[in-house]
Amino acid sequence: MKNHKAQIEVSFHWIFILIAGAAILAFFLIITKHEKESADINIEGAVGERLEALFSTIQQMPDSINNETLRPELEFRCEADGHTYTLKGGERRFNLYSQVIFSPETVGDGRIITWTKIYSTPFPAAQILYLSDEKTQYIFVKEDAENLYKILPELYEKKLVPAEEVQMQTDQGFRKYVIITKNDVVLDSSMTKKTTIVKITSEGEINFKNLEGTATRKYSNQETLFGAIITGNPELYDCAMEKLMLVSRITSEINLERTEHLEDDTDDRCYRFYAHGIPVEYLQSIIGNSTYPPASDYAPLNQVVTSLSILNRDMARANCPTIY
Amino acid sequence: MKKPKNKKAQVQSGETIIVIIIVTIMIIIGLVIASKTKTRNATEESTALNEIDTMKIALIASSLNELKCSEYSAMVKTCMDYHRILSFRDTVLEDKQSSKNYYYSLLGDSEIKIKMIMPDQEPSVQVVTLYKYDNISANKSSSSVFIPLIVFNTMEKENYFSVLEVRKYS
Secondary structure (H helix, E strand, C coil): CCCCHHHHHHHHHHHHHHHHHHHHHHHHHHHHHHHHHHHHHHHHHHHHHHHHHHHHHHHCCCCCEEEEEEEEEEEEEEECCEEEEEECCCCCEEECCCCEEECCCEEEEEEEEEEEEEEECCCEEEEEEEEEECCEEEEEEHHHHHHHHHHCCCCCEEEEECHHHHHHCCCCCCCEEEEEECCCCCCCHHHHCCEEEEEEEECCEEEEEECCEEEEEECCCHHHHHHHHHHCCHHHHHHHHHHHHHHHHHHHHHHHHHHHHHHHHCCHHHHCCCHHHHHHHHHHHHHHHCCCCCCCCCHHHHHHHHHHHHHHHHHHHCCCCCCC | CCCCCCCHHHHHHHHHHHHHHHHHHHHHHHHHHHHHHHHHHHHHHHHHHHHHHHHHHHHHHHHCCCCEEEECCEEEEEEEEHHHHHHHHHHHHCCHHHHHHHHHHHHCCEEEEEEEECCCCCCCEEEEEEEECCCCCCCCCEEEEEEEEEEEECCCCEEEEEEEEEEEEC
16 A cells, blocks of 8 residues: 555645745735835925925025925915925825915926015015926016016026917926916917916906916015916915915014004104104004905005105104114 | 654654744844834934924024014114014014914924123013923923024114024924
């Protein structure tokens, strides 16, 4: 009789090795998957921290223009929980609680451009960061917006075209187009999906027009007009303007307190500038009119800003402590 | 005569099992060592990030337009205005215009003080706390940055040597 005992034991030997090997392989695959997810979260966090530091430090350099390479794409949103951005494909949302940033919906995957300006009322109230990239093109209609074209820094992708040539513009592969004009424009069909028209309807008012519809917004001065141009998006414009007006009110409140101290301590020679509480009244008016959206428009704010700057100039000429 | 039992296959099976057990133990030891190294690196990275955060807050605090001196409407970079410092303190303390939330988002879990040397006054050193995070407890660790600057009193036309202290809690 043949002995089959050894053959069964050899087969069992191999089955046992296969099962043990499969278990070890599965264990390592699980560990690798877990480590990859963990690394992705770490990268998201590290990029977010770096961007936050970048935004904070750039904003401290007023009137500066910079460009940097940013590989990941950032998606900006304005929702109920505030002004946020995420890395494309990521889940973590970074909240822009205090930074006044005007940007299009998507920025990144290439060269990004930053421009910092001071918003004044008439004292420096806030620092504005205009953030865009090489994939967003700004098209200025020559007859309507040549002066704005000249002010926008050269680093931005910008173009100046005569009114009759706007409808001949075709898609050149940019991610987004923003057309700045004072009149209605007709677009080539290749452009309509990616284009927002920012129409300056009157002094202090703009219309954002795209496939989703038309939205009317108010702007207070050239800095906020550039904010509307750079974003090309009414919701993102709203988020940034609300923060800008909040910061402006806080800075004005600090200047108001300071003015009240100066009024109490000033000498007889300079007291005439504080007579009837005029500087205090101006500052209170600035606080009251620095709202978004405004009650009607920003004309009252601009008027009182002009009055305060004239008063401050007169105080400086008289060698008296100035309001700002 | 009895035939001796063949135990060769049993020994070979036992050998395989022992090898697998030893390999598993080695893998577990390797994972424990890797995990401990990762934890230590994460702690060091966290400390470095805290220090960067402190520097960032110090840069923001020393650059606030609300505090800077102005000479005929032009901001002077390395100087803070005495009356603006007091007004800033009062505005944030009284939470005017929701300033507390705004400055918390800007300055986070930190405490910012200015120590001014005023030789002609009593006391000669005045300390003003510009901003203080609400939930400071003795158990929290902190790191500090000191920035020297000038504080200008526009009424007295005097400059005071001062130090801006920024303490970040974690």
